[in-house]
Amino acid sequence: MALQWFPGHMHKALKEIKESISQVDILIEVLDARIPYSSENPEIAKIRGDKPVLKILNKYDLADPELTARWQAYLESERGVKTITTTTDNPANSKQIIKLIQTICAQKHASVKSINAMITGIPNVGKSTLINILADRVIAKTGNEPAVTKSQQRINLGGGIVLYDTPGVLWPKLENPNSIYRLASSGAVKNTAMxxxxxxxxxxxxxxxxxxxxxxxxxxxxxxxxxxxxxxxxxxxxxxxxxxxxxxxxxxxxxxxxxxxxAGKLGRLTLETPEMIEQEKIEMAAAAEKKAADKAKRKQKFKEGSLTPDKEARKEKREEKRQEQSRRMKKNRR
CATH class of the missing domain: 1.10.1580.10 (Conserved Hypothetical Protein Ylqf; Chain: A; domain 2)
Known part of the structure; x- marks a missing residue:
């Protein structure tokens, strides 16, 4: 299944994220707890550098709790990454995010300057609802469909934290075909795109x-x-x-x-496991290696093909014709 959904406002949002990243102390990435890997934006990993990241596994009430715990351990094995689970119907739990940000950025929090945090997330992951909980007021527009937030905005959360909100962004090219299906299954893309x-x-x-x-x-x-x-x-x-x-x-x-x-009517389900993802990464690496090898082989074949005896003979014949034509023209001018 080809997933074609990277509208203009998403391209603009990704550009704005890249431009603002230097002003940020910590990145907050909201994930769908049912698809922690597939709902990660690989573009964020590329641009974050060594900045700390807080990964929020939202919609925890819809996910398999045992697998969520395994996912947290897996994600936190990466340097600079912390995780927390949240549900949009449990504001008290979501409020722990403020304290966690302050703890992670303790050195900056002790200074007179505010902590600049950027929050990102794919469409329909619950990011806007989470922001409203953190701000204790309606700041971000919410909706039961992807791509509600259209532009970046800054929100003062109190506690010395300024939040940079960004639109839900999918990435231009989805490398893992399984992730495409999981994103569609979870409702991360509009029905018209699937x-x-x-x-x-x-x-x-x-x-x-x-x-x-x-x-x-x-x-x-x-x-x-x-x-x-x-x-x-x-x-x-x-x-x-x-x-x-x-x-x-x-x-x-x-x-x-x-x-x-x-809607969560099938029970608490998770659509991927860390073990599945590790295997898929191996398969994707092998596929990419084969693709590169095939490309190099075609390039070499093309290069060698230009030197085959048949082509070389045709080249010599064309040169002989040009020389013969040149001799005739010289003869006619005499």
């Missing part, structure tokens, strides 16, 4: 393997089918997702599955 059937099949394949009991219970199945297609067909029958003549409406059941996944 194909329900394609994403639904991907989500179903993962869920029946990772959370079989939850799928059986939610869709009232006595036995769980082995394949995603069989599962979707069985689920469609229990949900009445049928077309004329009693045929299964796969588009409808995929839509139901994704809507319920995004």
């Amino acid at each position: 194909e329900y059937d394609d994403v639904g099949f991907y989500a179903a394949d993962y869920l029946i393997k990772a959370y079989p009991e939850a799928m059986k219970e939610r869709y009232k199945l006595d036995e769980l089918p082995d394949t995603e297609l069989e599962f979707l067909e069985a689920a469609a029958k229990t949900r009445g997702a049928k077309m004329a003549g009693g045929r299964v409406n796969l588009h409808k059941i995929c839509e139901i599955l994704l809507n319920e996944l995004q």
